[in-house]
Amino acid sequence: xxxxxxxxxxxxxxxDPTYLEVIDESERHRGHAGWRExxxxxxxxxxxxxxFDPLSRVAQHRAVMxxxxxxxxxxxxxxxxxxxxxxxxxxxxxxxxxA
Amino acid sequence: MSEIDSFIDEKVKNNDxxxxxxxxxxxxxxxFSGQVVQILDYLGVEYDSANVLENQDLRExxxxxxxxxxxxxxxxxxxxxxxxxxxREMFQAGELQDALATAGVAVKTPAA
Numbered sequence: 001x002x003x004x005x006x007x008x009x010x011x012x013x014x015x016d017p018t019y020l021e022v023i024d025e026s027e028r029h030r031g032h033a034g035w036r037e038x039x040x041x042x043x044x045x046x047x048x049x050x051x052f053d054p055l056s057r058v059a060q061h062r063a064v065m066x067x068x069x070x071x072x073x074x075x076x077x078x079x080x081x082x083x084x085x086x087x088x089x090x091x092x093x094x095x096x097x098x099a
Numbered sequence: 100m101s102e103i104d105s106f107i108d109e110k111v112k113n114n115d116x117x118x119x120x121x122x123x124x125x126x127x128x129x130x131f132s133g134q135v136v137q138i139l140d141y142l143g144v145e146y147d148s149a150n151v152l153e154n155q156d157l158r159e160x161x162x163x164x165x166x167x168x169x170x171x172x173x174x175x176x177x178x179x180x181x182x183x184x185x186x187r188e189m190f191q192a193g194e195l196q197d198a199l200a201t202a203g204v205a206v207k208t209p210a211a
Contacts, residue, residue: 032129057185065168072168078131079169081184 003040003076007068011047014067019048019088029078041077048086057083103160111174115204116146119161120171123150131183132171138190143207144199176202 001009008022023046026039045064052060061081068076082089100108111117116139122128124136139146151158151170162168165179173180175198180186189195199206 029130057188058179058181061181061185062166069168077169 003071003074004043006071007043007045007076010067010071011045011064014063015047015049015051017047017049018086019046019084021046025080036075041075043076043078044080044082046082046084046089048084048088050086052083101160103156104164106157107161107164110147110149112177114147114174115176115202116144116199117174118146118148118171119151119157119174120148121150121152124148128152129170131169134183135171135173135186138186138195142190142196142199144204175199175204 004022004024008020011017011020011022021044023044024040024042025044026042029042032042047064051063055063060083064081065072065079068079072079084090107119118124118132118135118139120127120129120132120135122132124140127133127136136148149157151161158170161170161172165172167179167182169182171183171186173182173186180195180198181189186195189198196206
């Protein structure tokens with residue numbers, strides 16, 4: 001199982017999300033610190049779950065990162081986290097690769 | 100408390116605004132660290148920083164100290180504020196400006 005699938009699986013198990021996107025952005029960080037050949041080092045997660053409602057921003061992000069502790073230990077380097085509304089982001093994934 | 104914990108503790112408690120980052124404010128060596136620097140500079144906030152790339156003990160120690168696995172990390176008045184995503188979200192919502200003002204930190208650009 002790749003890192004992306006592992007992230008999806010762990011977040012699904014822990015948060016039972018109503019919306020989840022896991023995006024591998026490793027290629028955009030080619031050559032940066034923490035990047036490695038083969039990728040799977042830089043991810044963006046967009047997630048919605050009632051689990052987050054009572055939590056502060058820091059606690060929300062900590063909860064996501066705690067769920068992925070094993071991935072961080074195994075070389076996950078950067079994780080951008082967006083906690084989004086229950087039915088998904090207002091502006092869905094529109095970020096285009098740079099031309 | 101270990102040596103590195105004491106170092107971190109001293110930094111975050113003796114500086115109103117302190118940033119643990121990769122590189123320096125003049126030469127950030129990571130895009131996420133650079134984003135936080137840009138926001139703090141835009142707000143005209145006085146802050147000090149430490150470059151975790153120069154000190155492996157600090158690089159690992161700060162992750163444990165904050166219970167936060169990534170860099171950058173922003174502290175205001177000894178309190179952990181967040182990493183790049185949180186700082187950017189708070190800035191865009193005007194919350195960072197409010198939090199700094201509440202903490203008694205001078206901000207050049209008033210909250211919208």
